[in-house]
Amino acid sequence: MPDATPTNGTPRIGFYVCHCGTNIAGTVDVKAVADYVATLNGVVVSREYKYMCSDPGQELIQQDIREQKLNRIVVASCSPLLHEHTFRHATEQGGLNPFFFQMVNIRENVSWVHTDQAAATQKAKDLTRAAIRRVFSHKALEPKRVPINAAVLVVGGGIAGIHAALTLANAGKHVYLVEREPTIGGHMAMFDKTFPTLDCAACILTPKMSAVKSHPNITLWTYSEVAGVDGYVGNYKVKVKRKPRYIKEDLCVGCMECVTACIYKDARFPDEFNVGLSKRKPVYIPFPQATPQVVLFDPETCLQLKKGKCKQTCIEACDRECIDFTQTEEFKDIEVGTIILATGFQPFDPAKTPYYGYGRYPNVYTALEVERLVNASGPTGGEVVLRDGSHPKAVGIIHCVGSRDEKTNRWCSRVCCMYSLKLAHLVKEHTGAEVYNFYIDMRTPGKGYEEFYDKLLKEGVHFIRGRVAEVTDWAMTPQEEGKLVVRVEDTLIGSVRRVPLDMVILAQGLEPRADAQDVRRMFNISCATEGFFLERHPKLAPVNTFTDGVFIAGACQGPRDIPDTVAQAGAAAAEALALIDAGHMELEPNTAYIREEDCSGCKSCVPLCPYKAISFLEDKKKAWINEALCKGCGTCVAACPSGSIVQNLFEDEQIFNEIDGLLSELAQV
Amino acid sequence: MRYQYFPGCSLKSSGRSYEESLLAVLRALEVPVEEIDDWNCCGATAYMAVDEVQAFALAARNLALAENAPGGANGKPAQILAPCAACYLVLLKTQRYLAEHADLKQKVTAGLQAIHLSYEGRVQVRHPLDVLVNDVGTDRIARRVTQPLKGMKVACYYGCQVVRPFAAFDTVHNPTTMDRLVTALGATPVDWPLKTRCCGGTLNGTIPEVGLRLNRILLNEAKRRKADAIVTVCPLCQFNLECYQGEMRRKFHDDLGLPVMYLTQMIGQAFGLSDTALGLQRMFVPPARVPAVQEGGKAAHA
Numbered sequence: 016m017p018d019a020t021p022t023n024g025t026p027r028i029g030f031y032v033c034h035c036g037t038n039i040a041g042t043v044d045v046k047a048v049a050d051y052v053a054t055l056n057g058v059v060v061s062r063e064y065k066y067m068c069s070d071p072g073q074e075l076i077q078q079d080i081r082e083q084k085l086n087r088i089v090v091a092s093c094s095p096l097l098h099e100h101t102f103r104h105a106t107e108q109g110g111l112n113p114f115f116f117q118m119v120n121i122r123e124n125v126s127w128v129h130t131d132q133a134a135a136t137q138k139a140k141d142l143t144r145a146a147i148r149r150v151f152s153h154k155a156l157e158p159k160r161v162p163i164n165a166a167v168l169v170v171g172g173g174i175a176g177i178h179a180a181l182t183l184a185n186a187g188k189h190v191y192l193v194e195r196e197p198t199i200g201g202h203m204a205m206f207d208k209t210f211p212t213l214d215c216a217a218c219i220l221t222p223k224m225s226a227v228k229s230h231p232n233i234t235l236w237t238y239s240e241v242a243g244v245d246g247y248v249g250n251y252k253v254k255v256k257r258k259p260r261y262i263k264e265d266l267c268v269g270c271m272e273c274v275t276a277c278i279y280k281d282a283r284f285p286d287e288f289n290v291g292l293s294k295r296k297p298v299y300i301p302f303p304q305a306t307p308q309v310v311l312f313d314p315e316t317c318l319q320l321k322k323g324k325c326k327q328t329c330i331e332a333c334d335r336e337c338i339d340f341t342q343t344e345e346f347k348d349i350e351v352g353t354i355i356l357a358t359g360f361q362p363f364d365p366a367k368t369p370y371y372g373y374g375r376y377p378n379v380y381t382a383l384e385v386e387r388l389v390n391a392s393g394p395t396g397g398e399v400v401l402r403d404g405s406h407p408k409a410v411g412i413i414h415c416v417g418s419r420d421e422k423t424n425r426w427c428s429r430v431c432c433m434y435s436l437k438l439a440h441l442v443k444e445h446t447g448a449e450v451y452n453f454y455i456d457m458r459t460p461g462k463g464y465e466e467f468y469d470k471l472l473k474e475g476v477h478f479i480r481g482r483v484a485e486v487t488d489w490a491m492t493p494q495e496e497g498k499l500v501v502r503v504e505d506t507l508i509g510s511v512r513r514v515p516l517d518m519v520i521l522a523q524g525l526e527p528r529a530d531a532q533d534v535r536r537m538f539n540i541s542c543a544t545e546g547f548f549l550e551r552h553p554k555l556a557p558v559n560t561f562t563d564g565v566f567i568a569g570a571c572q573g574p575r576d577i578p579d580t581v582a583q584a585g586a587a588a589a590e591a592l593a594l595i596d597a598g599h600m601e602l603e604p605n606t607a608y609i610r611e612e613d614c615s616g617c618k619s620c621v622p623l624c625p626y627k628a629i630s631f632l633e634d635k636k637k638a639w640i641n642e643a644l645c646k647g648c649g650t651c652v653a654a655c656p657s658g659s660i661v662q663n664l665f666e667d668e669q670i671f672n673e674i675d676g677l678l679s680e681l682a683q684v
Numbered sequence: 685m686r687y688q689y690f691p692g693c694s695l696k697s698s699g700r701s702y703e704e705s706l707l708a709v710l711r712a713l714e715v716p717v718e719e720i721d722d723w724n725c726c727g728a729t730a731y732m733a734v735d736e737v738q739a740f741a742l743a744a745r746n747l748a749l750a751e752n753a754p755g756g757a758n759g760k761p762a763q764i765l766a767p768c769a770a771c772y773l774v775l776l777k778t779q780r781y782l783a784e785h786a787d788l789k790q791k792v793t794a795g796l797q798a799i800h801l802s803y804e805g806r807v808q809v810r811h812p813l814d815v816l817v818n819d820v821g822t823d824r825i826a827r828r829v830t831q832p833l834k835g836m837k838v839a840c841y842y843g844c845q846v847v848r849p850f851a852a853f854d855t856v857h858n859p860t861t862m863d864r865l866v867t868a869l870g871a872t873p874v875d876w877p878l879k880t881r882c883c884g885g886t887l888n889g890t891i892p893e894v895g896l897r898l899n900r901i902l903l904n905e906a907k908r909r910k911a912d913a914i915v916t917v918c919p920l921c922q923f924n925l926e927c928y929q930g931e932m933r934r935k936f937h938d939d940l941g942l943p944v945m946y947l948t949q950m951i952g953q954a955f956g957l958s959d960t961a962l963g964l965q966r967m968f969v970p971p972a973r974v975p976a977v978q979e980g981g982k983a984a985h986a
Contacts, residue, residue: 369855369857369858370857372877375858485877487877487878488877489876489877489878489901489905489908490905490908491901
């Protein structure tokens, strides 16, 4: 029983305060802290050292444990998020149970947030005194070991999800790839060419899409969404909702006979894949290379589904008898060990910048619309024409629409400069028009990117440096009659210009998806302030999250281009593989348990547990906590009216000692 | 409930026809208003640049007077009606700043106390556009119309202050309240992008070459879009756009002759009110008329 855990005899505490170069020592008088702590009860060794996390720093701890017979270790340094593991390991290497170690954060909580050296030093002493008192009541604990289920869930079938799924599947792991739309491919499938190499997006993407479909290790569920997630690292239980396509997916071969036979002779509903620039029928395949190559019925527009009345010419046309209007939502329960979220981004909605005239002037387009216009399989067969069918002679591309803007989104969307250059090249190539780029700064950091910019300069594309004020149609000169006029301050010549154009393209930025908050709650991860999923560490754990076993890849974590997305997807797959191949994972033993003799059986705790870890033992009339499910949140501990729930690492005595330590000298002031 | 009417200096002088037509229209719509007793100058934009605290105190005195005026608010906050765009903005700005800055509120409160006034921030600052669309409603206005302005094309000009920076009752970039009102009168609003573009403000007095250029842009564009009139709700905009057309003819040979009317004059015409009731005899450019009304009932274009 945990109560019988050895407490290691009379405390002999070793204390170490870290300079962290000047990160801590620049603000906190570390020597004064070490000298002070040496005087505290139970402290045998008190040292300062330049970098405690270095090998010699860790060796110092181990040596002292051996030579000074230490049985408690306290280190005052950075955040436990960064180095708690390091020092626990050092403590263990020295021969102690690692949970006799306690960390004091005097960097993020002290030196980085204070400027007054005397006050900062005092705060460091106070926090340390609390920790010294706390370790008196520490106990030896054993970490939980949980097995890792080898199956992986990948959420989102854009290039990130596709690449992660294939990497894992090729390594022999089973992957469930869940995609919300009827086809995988994501935004990349909508692009024409990719920068800076100008290779065709479809040509490089569709082989990977086919590979996903045919891979024996991948279960592909499109037109599906994750409806619920339960469990913990290695042992997630996931519920997937499969929306009805009204087609028997395993029978349909994508012959499209039903589409031809549809009672609607003409396509008349906005085609999502062509961002509304063309029309589709109620039964359709999103685009020729859609994967899976299976039709679907749109319940909003199909007469049979909407009104229950139609001649059902489609059913007559289908000789494989695939059509089933009785289909309903279906739920699949799966068990996976790890999860990769690759839910992507949404393009900025230019309705939020009404001064650029989108929706008001028909010849103002979004960049995504122009991707479809220049695409050979797009609504115009690759011909860049205006809404009236004429060819533009002057085209402007406005950069940073919904990026680097206090009024909309503050961040740089990273890809717009490059895709604007690409579109400038393609539009010029297709039309011979004069093309103007209105930019704030050209940001071209990537392999071959600056060279591509240079190529565009030589091609005679115009570059005007300044944020556009408005796109309007009031004419000051006869030349401006009937044109769109871009009003912009040209900051390089220092004057305001009016540039008459036939077509304006808004280089919309990248945003978190509208439902990113719902998704993050479902998977129990965090979002950064702007709404993109938050990584565990921006530099050193970029695809990890604060939830073990849940990884993120691609633009759901922040705007990024295809090369970076693919690299990140590979990294997320590798992180998942590392867990799977280790076979198990050690979990923090900070779980709660119930002291049966004190439990009154009131059941207060049972419904409170967010992880469904508490059940009620009817035979004993006592509550019981499944420690494999407990995440150590402490909710039940606080709620128990009889105080019968104890949480490892956060026992009452430990917390009270910490408080006593903190207040002991403050009280004398 | 009576609206506490704050005319400001313009509506008593150069913008007299705005006051005349506004009050006539509100009377026709049975909207009760009473002029705030002993109101003072709002301070306009100029005083803010000289001494902010005093400027806020000056404007706050009017808010305090309206807030404490007798006259059946029925538990609803008192409504101050400020037709001049500059007065409206200054009063609104004062209210917002006093609500957000405790130190400023303290100083202004002390000043008001010295003259035995108090201000708690309950009064609502309203512009006639707001009241006509949101309190009266376009349906009620359309029902009152006796002479529909059929065939008349109107360029609605909001100016810079009514929706910026606060946009309390309309959208910043493409306001529509005035367009909806002239539609209710039977006229056709001209779709144009210059609804809130600067009219030149006081530049006609200080740097006339810049001011005149800004005036011309608006007038020429309205003309280009075949507007029969520009309609505005700001006395300074009205003055700038109407009174310099002669100078434009002399300097630039612009042949404009474009009537620039207050919205309330346009409404009054549709209600069948007399020219003098609407101050139409004061106009420099003769007002736009419905074709049927012109020339004694014969259609002008016939």
